[in-house]
Amino acid sequence: MGTGKFWVVSFIVTLVILLLTRWLIGNEYYFFAAYQVLQFIVLATAWNILGGYTGYTNFGTGAFFAVGAYTAVVLHKTTSLPVPVMMLAGGVISGVVGFGMGYLTLRLKGVFFAIATLALAIVAQTLIVNWDYVGGSRGIYVIRPQNSPIYGSYIQYLYSLMLALTWISVAIARTIERSTLGLGFNAIRDDEQAAEAAGVPTLRLKLISTTLSGALMGMSGAPLPYYVTYLDPASSFNLSYAVNSVAMPLIGGMTSWIGPVIGAVLLGTIQQLATVTISSALNLLIVGVLLIVFVIIAPNGIVGLVQSRRRGRLR
Amino acid sequence: MAAPILEVNGLGKRFGGFVALENINVTVETGERLGLIGPNGSGKSTLVNCLSGTLHHDTGSVAFDGRRLSHLDPGDLYRRGLTRTFQQPRVFRELTLLENHHDTGSVAFDGRAIDGMPAYRRTRLGLARSFQLPKPFRSLSLVDNLRIPVLYTVNARHGAHLSAAAIAERCRSLLADVGLADKALHLPRDLTQVEMRKLELARAVASAPRLLFADEAMAGLSPSEVEEILAVLFRLNEQGITIVLIEHIMRAVMSFSTRLVVLVAGQKIADGAPQEAIRNPEVERAYLGE
Numbered sequence: 001m002g003t004g005k006f007w008v009v010s011f012i013v014t015l016v017i018l019l020l021t022r023w024l025i026g027n028e029y030y031f032f033a034a035y036q037v038l039q040f041i042v043l044a045t046a047w048n049i050l051g052g053y054t055g056y057t058n059f060g061t062g063a064f065f066a067v068g069a070y071t072a073v074v075l076h077k078t079t080s081l082p083v084p085v086m087m088l089a090g091g092v093i094s095g096v097v098g099f100g101m102g103y104l105t106l107r108l109k110g111v112f113f114a115i116a117t118l119a120l121a122i123v124a125q126t127l128i129v130n131w132d133y134v135g136g137s138r139g140i141y142v143i144r145p146q147n148s149p150i151y152g153s154y155i156q157y158l159y160s161l162m163l164a165l166t167w168i169s170v171a172i173a174r175t176i177e178r179s180t181l182g183l184g185f186n187a188i189r190d191d192e193q194a195a196e197a198a199g200v201p202t203l204r205l206k207l208i209s210t211t212l213s214g215a216l217m218g219m220s221g222a223p224l225p226y227y228v229t230y231l232d233p234a235s236s237f238n239l240s241y242a243v244n245s246v247a248m249p250l251i252g253g254m255t256s257w258i259g260p261v262i263g264a265v266l267l268g269t270i271q272q273l274a275t276v277t278i279s280s281a282l283n284l285l286i287v288g289v290l291l292i293v294f295v296i297i298a299p300n301g302i303v304g305l306v307q308s309r310r311r312g313r314l315r
Numbered sequence: 316m317a318a319p320i321l322e323v324n325g326l327g328k329r330f331g332g333f334v335a336l337e338n339i340n341v342t343v344e345t346g347e348r349l350g351l352i353g354p355n356g357s358g359k360s361t362l363v364n365c366l367s368g369t370l371h372h373d374t375g376s377v378a379f380d381g382r383r384l385s386h387l388d389p390g391d392l393y394r395r396g397l398t399r400t401f402q403q404p405r406v407f408r409e410l411t412l413l414e415n416h417h418d419t420g421s422v423a424f425d426g427r428a429i430d431g432m433p434a435y436r437r438t439r440l441g442l443a444r445s446f447q448l449p450k451p452f453r454s455l456s457l458v459d460n461l462r463i464p465v466l467y468t469v470n471a472r473h474g475a476h477l478s479a480a481a482i483a484e485r486c487r488s489l490l491a492d493v494g495l496a497d498k499a500l501h502l503p504r505d506l507t508q509v510e511m512r513k514l515e516l517a518r519a520v521a522s523a524p525r526l527l528f529a530d531e532a533m534a535g536l537s538p539s540e541v542e543e544i545l546a547v548l549f550r551l552n553e554q555g556i557t558i559v560l561i562e563h564i565m566r567a568v569m570s571f572s573t574r575l576v577v578l579v580a581g582q583k584i585a586d587g588a589p590q591e592a593i594r595n596p597e598v599e600r601a602y603l604g605e
Contacts, residue, residue: 186452191450191453194451195463196435201435
């Protein structure tokens with residue numbers, strides 16, 4: 001399927017999902033839970049652009065996500081912009097942070113880069129904790145507008161926005177995968193020196209990758225204040241965002257756009273179920289156990305497992 | 316005679332206190348087959364790394380496919396544009412390089428002095444290399460391995476926009492040239508050692524270079540495999556690519572090269588016709604001892 005066709009088809013699929021869910025599902029809780037799953041699809045897809053395609057492991061997902069959320073908080077306090085505009089603004093700010101992080105750290109490789117991104121998350125969190133205007137360590141209450149701008153409840157509105165962002169993220173990832181840019185990313189992942197010798201401007205491509213990845217993470221964080229209505233640094237910078245956005249592509253498969261989607265739907269849904277039926281404290285344990293299982297039985301994720309099965313049958 | 320394709324003037328490279336290369340002057344004429352030999356650790360690979368942009372030299376200048384630079388004294392170049400590179404901390408290498416490039420550009424080289432130019436831009440200019448230890452893109456099929464240099468060099472040059480079909484055809488014919496056509500969709504891990512070397516060469520050639528550094532393309536191969544690689548290199552040279560061959564296998568070097576440069580301990584000790592160069596007493600001493 002060509003790239004243009006994919007955008008159209010995925011848009012139609014998204015629209016159908018939106019209409020069907022809004023039409024068939026009455027219980028608000030399902031939208032509340034689905035929002036979480038969708039948010040993880042965006043985060044995992046964004047992470048995979050840098051981590052899976054370009055080969056740079058980012059443990060700072062929480063920071064980009066929270067920067068998006070706090071951008072929205074600032075805009076909420078100063079303006080009365082609609083949420084989609086806040087998402088764009090969050091994306092821009094997080095993209096800038098991604099660019100800066102790339103510039104400062106991309107000469108580091110492998111585990112050193114990963115540690116640097118972890119450090120970035122701590123630096124960003126420290127800044128927010130000490131910034132009173134956005135609530136500091138106490139956190140901040142964000143009052144939702146009384147009425148949703150579109151038909152239905154406010155949570156259904158946020159769900160619709162996140163679904164749209166999911167469509168955009170996945171389509172961007174798929175576009176990159178089939179493009180010259182994506183091939184350049186893969187070359188960097190496989191061998192940076194050889195990539196440079198083959199004419200790939202590695203520094204520029206890595207900056208594009210960190211910027212894009214950071215921007216999408218920020219966009220997914222921007223509606224968070226309205227979703228939770230109370231935002232504090234400890235939960236918005238939570239390590240679980242970083243762990244999940246690494247684990248989901250790993251479990252789904254990192255070489256293809258569908259991998260993070262599968263991983264996020266699977267893990268995200270299991271976590272939502274566990275939160276309701278057992279306890280929310282169990283979430284990270286589930287992620288850990290699944291991660292170990294998959295590293296052993298399917299090191300290339302579910303997509304890799306399917307691919308090798310198919311290749312085995314062809315031979 | 317046509318202008319040389321590559322001119323290296325007073326090139327030097329240190330790693331901390333260790334002098335890897337000192338005052339190297341080499342000229343590569345267009346279309347020639349230059350052999351570069353020397354004992355292990357003599358600086359051959361370092362020289363290639365410096366010329367192809369993988370490493371950056373500390374002193375001297377390199378000009379590629381430019382006008383003759385004889386009217387400019389290397390020391391002058393060095394002072395006017397190149398001093399910054401080595402005084403900056405290595406981590407900011409690429410940053411300062413851009414500046415440097417700008418500076419050297421103002422010294423009227425027509426933008427052809429490549430000191431400090433990042434490796435990918437040298438490749439785009441037409442200066443390609445293969446790696447001593449093959450570095451294939453392991454997760455990509457052979458045809459995609461070649462598609463990368465085609466997309467990023469040939470397709471990026473003076474606004475050339477090849478169609479997807481033309482690019483695919485080009486990759487296929489490059490693979491066919493080195494006898495790997497039937498493995499186009501395989502991954503590099505399926506290849507034998509000699510096929511890996513061929514892929515390495517094919518990927519370097521895919522950028523349509525005018526000058527190719529073949530860094531030990533034959534190390535560890537059997538005599539018949541050496542012949543295969545040599546045949547590929549001869550064919551490339553006939554197509555008009557100037558080749559610098561870095562090699563330890565003397566039989567291959569002697570049959571391939573039209574000229575030989577010998578490095579010992581970071582210094583050039585011989586430069587001339589192959590037969591004469593290896594009879595040079597200094598060369599004999601370096602290889603055989605006193």
